[in-house]
Amino acid sequence: xxxxxxxxxxxxxxxxxxxxxxxxxxxxxxxxxxxxxxxxxxxxxxxxxxxxxxxxxxxxxxxxxxxxxxxxxxxxxxxxxxxxxxxxxxxxxxxxxxxxxxxxxxxxxxxxxxxxxxxxxxxxxxxxxxxxxxxxxxxxxxxxxxxxxxxxxxxxxxxxxxxxxxxxx
Numbered sequence: 779x780x781x782x783x784x785x786x787x788x789x790x791x792x793x794x795x796x797x798x799x800x801x802x803x804x805x806x807x808x809x810x811x812x813x814x815x816x817x818x819x820x821x822x823x824x825x826x827x828x829x830x831x832x833x834x835x836x837x838x839x840x841x842x843x844x845x846x847x848x849x850x851x852x853x854x855x856x857x858x859x860x861x862x863x864x865x866x867x868x869x870x871x872x873x874x875x876x877x878x879x880x881x882x883x884x885x886x887x888x889x890x891x892x893x894x895x896x897x898x899x900x901x902x903x904x905x906x907x908x909x910x911x912x913x914x915x916x917x918x919x920x921x922x923x924x925x926x927x928x929x930x931x932x933x934x935x936x937x938x939x940x941x942x943x944x945x946x947x
Contacts, residue, residue, distance in 0.1 A: 831885070834882050854903070867937070889942060899935055
């Protein structure tokens with residue numbers, strides 16, 4: 779088995795050596811390394827939501843536990859809910875995340891904040907809580923970006939949801 783694997787690797791290496799120079803090999807290897815290093819900086823799609831924990835509080839109040847890192851109008855005041863967009867809007871496929879403590883079970887949960895896009899700004903229940911907000915160069919945790927850039931309906935921001943992804947480890 780080892781000899782066969784050696785022969786396969788030798789054949790692949792010789793084929794690669796015939797088809798590319800040392801300079802292009804190092805260029806491709808460098809590009810791969812830079813891409814791998816930059817992956818954590820890219821926005822991440824967090825579309826799958828976990829089971830909902832026990833709830834307490836008013837979802838139309840900025841003091842609601844899920845809103846610890848929110849920045850925007852609350853969809854629960856604009857015809858939607860804490861986890862769904864109002865009719866006529868579309869959730870952004872990319873989000874920012876925060877970790878909030880639920881007072882019911884005293885556990886931390888990862889919250890995905892989705893911007894709802896397509897209609898003009900709701901203008902009701904503006905909340906700007908920045909607990910755990912990261913700088914814009916760390917976009918997955920930054921609430922200062924218009925996340926509507928990834929939607930089909932346009933870049934117009936309407937409101938923000940707070941979807942529970944699961945318990946934080």
